[in-house]
Amino acid sequence: MRQLKKFFDESILTMSWIFILLVAASFSAAAGNSGTINRYVFAISSNYGGEGRPHLRYAEFDAKSFAAVIGEMGGTPKQNIIFVKEPKVSELEKQFDALDSRLKKNAGNGREEVLIYYSGHADENGLRLGNELVAWQKFRKRVDALNADVKIAVIDACGSGAITRAKGGAQVPAFMIDQSSDMKGYAFITSSTQDEASQESDKLKGSFFTHSLVSGLRGAGDLSGDGKVTLSEAYQFAFNETLQKTETTIGGAQHPSRDMSLTGTGDVVMTDLRSTKAGLGLAENLEGRVFIRDEKGELVAELYKKSGRAMSLGLPAGNYSVRLEKPAEYQEAKVVLQEGKIQNLASANFKAVAAEETVSRGEIGGKNFNSRIDSLDHCGKYRVTFNAADLEPNPRKGLMLGIFFNKSDDILLGTQVSLIGSVAKKEMHGAQVSGLFNMEFEKIEGIQISGIFNYTDTLKGAQLSSGANIAKVSDLQIGLGNISKKSKVQVGVLNVSENVNVQAGLMNVAKETNAPQVSVINFGWKTHGRQFGLINFVGYADKTPIGLLNFVGNGVWNVTGSINEMSATAFAFHFGTAYFFTSIEMSRELEKGFDRYEDIYESGLGIGTQFGKYGTHFELEYMFLFAQDSFDDDNSNYHHRLRFGGVARLLPFVGISAGFSLNLASEGDLQSVMLEPKGKWHDDWSVKGHKAKFWPGLYAGITLGRF
Structure with a gap:
């Protein structure tokens, strides 16, 4: 009986413990x-x-x-x-x-x-x-x-x-x-x-x-x-x-x-x-500002490390450079982080580097003001000031009204207006409007308007002046004289630029152009755009200039001496490119015995093309000539001539020219048509009392130059 009771008590105790454990497990699972x-x-x-x-x-x-x-x-x-x-x-x-x-x-x-x-x-x-x-x-x-x-x-x-x-x-x-x-x-x-x-x-x-x-x-x-x-x-x-x-x-x-x-x-x-795949440890004895860059050179972490406390950073596995900066002291260490490991750095791992290699932190003290301008634009307060001479030493957003003069020493978002002049020493977004001059020494995004003179280092906008505009880099300049190192558009009497897209004026001068030059006279060392003018000079042209006289270094420039069916000896000068050239010609007729010249002179201008080929080539040319009797100034003829011929190259810059022509001569001053070939191959026309002659012809000669 005692044993039975003992068994019963032990069973109860065991079941109690099992119950307690089950309840604990349930609470544990819930927790x-x-x-x-x-x-x-x-x-x-x-x-x-x-x-x-x-x-x-x-x-x-x-x-x-x-x-x-x-x-x-x-x-x-x-x-x-x-x-x-x-x-x-x-x-x-x-x-x-x-x-x-x-x-x-x-x-x-x-x-x-x-x-x-x-x-x-x-x-x-x-x-x-x-x-x-x-x-x-x-x-x-x-x-x-x-x-x-x-x-x-x-x-x-x-x-x-x-x-x-x-x-x-x-x-x-x-x-x-x-x-x-x-x-x-x-x-x-x-x-x-x-x-x-x-x-x-x-x-x-x-x-x-x-x-x-x-x-x-x-x-x-x-x-x-x-x-x-x-x-x-x-x-x-x-x-x-x-x-x-x-x-x-x-x-x-x-x-x-x-x-x-x-x-x-x-x-x-x-x-x-502790959950990171790789880590970087900084020892207790390190102190200074720490810059950590990945293998692409991008800044992934920056902090100030105080001496006396070790520090760990979690970073992806890879190659890093760690820079430690102290006052007047710069050190750097290279480290490779591997998964599952913490790579520790101590003072002994750093080597001194030159001060000029240090990395600028953000925009503080730098020359890139993008974040500064964005901040001033969004959060700066707009102010308007009015003074005889309005001077602003601090960053500014607003309007400066100086009766005689304006000057801003830091960046400016706004407008300067003055009777005499305005000066901005730092980057400016807005407008400068002055009676005499405007000067901006860094960059202006906006417009400069003055009576005599505008200057800026970099212009993203326009300069307007009745005098001169000067900028190292500019978008648009309009004035009597425009000078820039690099410009998009210049419009004025005289435009000068080292590199420009479009120039329009009486005279344009450029080292390199990317779009048209339009002027009476154009000068260009190298042009990727086209020149339009009475006279065009260019050292190297991608596109053919269009003008009365086109002097192209890599184009056509030659002189041809020839004799034609009228027994006239002529000298013709050709300028331009193979695609389009202009001609100037002067000639005088020989008498039948070829022993002396007659008193009839011809001179004129023409245009032509070489069918796009240099060297030996065929060419088509139209020439308008004015014929005159030296003893009778009132007796003149108009001579229209269409030639088709070619030049065969014999030596560099030497060729033989030959071809045929169609000629039409009409009376110029109500006189008879004095021009006619030496042979009988011509036809006389008369239309409403006006006389003309038509005939075919031949020519041959020697060409010297680039053709």
């Missing part, structure tokens, strides 16, 4: 299921912000960079990464609806996290998608309405801080969540405040903010050193780096902002360095 994180990346890019707004260059690149780091190090599978490029408002709404449907299907299978990224144009009213607007309130409500536990929006655009004020949000402490938490809510991270510019850089090939944020997510923002980067750490790193890089740009200091409303405990981890 594990609830701890699963399903993360989505919704990346939007829009380079075009509508009419009147310059195209951004790197919005799409920024969106891909953000999505790449979250995909590589943030546990987001490729199928959960969604790119939306240059969307219309309707298309963006459809993409949001499609994402919402996926979120609803996965409801209950873990925590849903959505990371929304936007790079593009915006202002205080909302996102600018082409010529359409998505108001901040509407965009924020759409994000809030997503069926996700955690919504994080990162917005890189001008005035993006306006969205953090759409609900009166305020900054709160860090809100990152780890897998063990049960936190829900939203967070908005913006690249600037409501009234600030968000700037992009040609050197970085992206925006200052996104570049800094991505660098932080790759590990530069891991301030705790636990191998994880939380959103709070990434935001803090991006804030400091963006502020430092933009403090001296024309857009002014750029302050990222945030608005968070999350409930619960724990942290949301944005990236985990």
